[in-house]
Amino acid sequence: MSKQMWDNSFSDDDFIYGREPNQFIRQHYSVLPEGGRIACFAEGEGRNAIFLAEQGYEVTTYDQSEIGLEKTKQLAEERGVSVRTVQKDLTVEKVDPYLYEGAIMVFGHVPKDDQAFLIKSMIDSVKLGGYIMFEVYSDDQLPYRSGGPKTEEMLYNPSDVLDWINDYKCLHFYYGEADRVEGKRHLGLGHVIQVIIQKI
Template sequence: MTEWDQRFNEKEFIYGKDVNEFIRDHYDYIEEGGHIGCFAEGEGRNAVFLAKEGHPVTAYEQSEVGIDKMNRLAEEQEVYVEGVQMDLTKDPVGEEVYDGAVMVFGHVPKEDQQYLMDNIRASVKPGGAILLEVYSEDQLAYKTGGPPDTEAMYRPEDMLQWFREDKILHFYYGEAERVEGSRHTGLGHVIQLIAVKASA
């Protein structure tokens, strides 16, 4: 059983069942009815919300336990989400598959972050929107969620570099209140990005 399988292997949804606030407020940057890729989707809260809003959704998650819980949540909400078990830091998703992409708090070691972001970006068609919210390195001082050290946190300059070719519609580096299950509770420090992928 992997580390994430162990974390998700609880009856409760450790990050809750409700969509992330940033995604809820901004998902309409993705075209209506467009196919969305959800990356590092955990227990499925964002994917299920987007499916309820009428989007075809494919959700990627490394943990089999996470995907099982996502399937349960989708069934509970009477929607369908395609779940794919994959290590997004090693395996390519595919080129220009989705009309938009979403990732919330998908934290991986520094050496894997560019591959993950390139993977997400490559999967989106030109003109598609990419929405990301992650913890910054400053989150460590807040102790309200996220990895236990800065190794898997993100830097704003890296994020801007990874999406330098695209049209950035929104970029935020600062505090945000998040109450998401038992693992994200209170004021934290985040990086948010909304980018429209450049045409080739």
């Protein structure tokens, strides 16, 4: 999906995925080292980044949409926290390695040919001993019609994900249904892949 498409989506007056964090992040964020530096990949309007900043983390968010990043700054100001924002096309630009104690991504959907690059960049950005966690829609999401991309080309295959995380300590892997109520774009039962790994 292009920068222009995301800029258009985020131009909506509302926060299209809501202002509250993803449920998976809310349930599991405490695995991240307390007070650590955390990178939020493909973070959009910033709901997860702001939540983590409220928990005392030092947060940097990466997204290709300038409008999404501006809304992140707006939400951070409303909530009285500080979040660093960086514009980057994560399908072609890597984040520098070994910068963070943890990294997260929520529904960072890119074309299949770009998915391995994105996940590797996220893992590489974390120091040894750090944690990576993400939730994405699986290939089985399309029939659910509850959100996410409208083509399988932008969804994730569980076998691919297992290959990408094979070299790391897996603390959590889930492939199945999950109910999500996130703004206007994620409403109802869907089919997700969840991962928490430690880089050791």
